[in-house]
Amino acid sequence: MMDIRAGFGYDSHRLEEGRKLIIGGVEIPYHKGPIAHSDGDALMHAICDALLGAAGLQDIGTQFPDNDLQYKNMDSKILLSKTKELLLQHRWRINNMDATVVLEAPKLAPFKEKIKETLAELLAINNSRIAIKAKTNEKMGDVGSGNGIVVFAVVTLVREY
Numbered sequence: 001m002m003d004i005r006a007g008f009g010y011d012s013h014r015l016e017e018g019r020k021l022i023i024g025g026v027e028i029p030y031h032k033g034p035i036a037h038s039d040g041d042a043l044m045h046a047i048c049d050a051l052l053g054a055a056g057l058q059d060i061g062t063q064f065p066d067n068d069l070q071y072k073n074m075d076s077k078i079l080l081s082k083t084k085e086l087l088l089q090h091r092w093r094i095n096n097m098d099a100t101v102v103l104e105a106p107k108l109a110p111f112k113e114k115i116k117e118t119l120a121e122l123l124a125i126n127n128s129r130i131a132i133k134a135k136t137n138e139k140m141g142d143v144g145s146g147n148g149i150v151v152f153a154v155v156t157l158v159r160e161y
């Protein structure tokens with residue numbers, strides 16, 4: 001018997017001059033980056049929420065509250081690793097992960113493979129199970145003006161009996 005679950009995650013951050021832009025654990029050279037207590041890695045945050053949601057384990061804010069000092073300013077790579085460990089404890093295997101990053105600039109194409117490799121390593125899955133798409137918001141709204149980043153992520157988990 002096989003139990004299959006889908007999970008959905010979303011995250012967004014406002015972008016500001018002079019901050020580091022880190023997406024999927026990869027630092028991307030750009031003059032703007034997210035305003036956040038953490039490293040503001042919206043892709044990692046959306047993936048964590050998708051994974052936790054699929055497993056019925058609430059969300060990133062419940063599992064790693066940022067008013068808890070041990071999680072404040074924590075590297076998002078560590079949050080994703082901790083999320084993966086939680087899933088393993090609950091006997092969930094990550095089947096696949098698909099995410100769309102909405103960002104007006106810069107172009108993510110040159111960094112996609114590195115992002116996939118980073119995520120594959122952290123989640124201990126083959127990078128053929130990971131898809132990263134990048135879109136602009138066609139100049140509409142705050143994201144379209146280059147003042148924000150939005151990420152949508154979907155995952156499936158499998159538990160075998």
Ligand code: MG
Binds near residue numbers: 012013036042
């Ligand atoms: Mg976030």
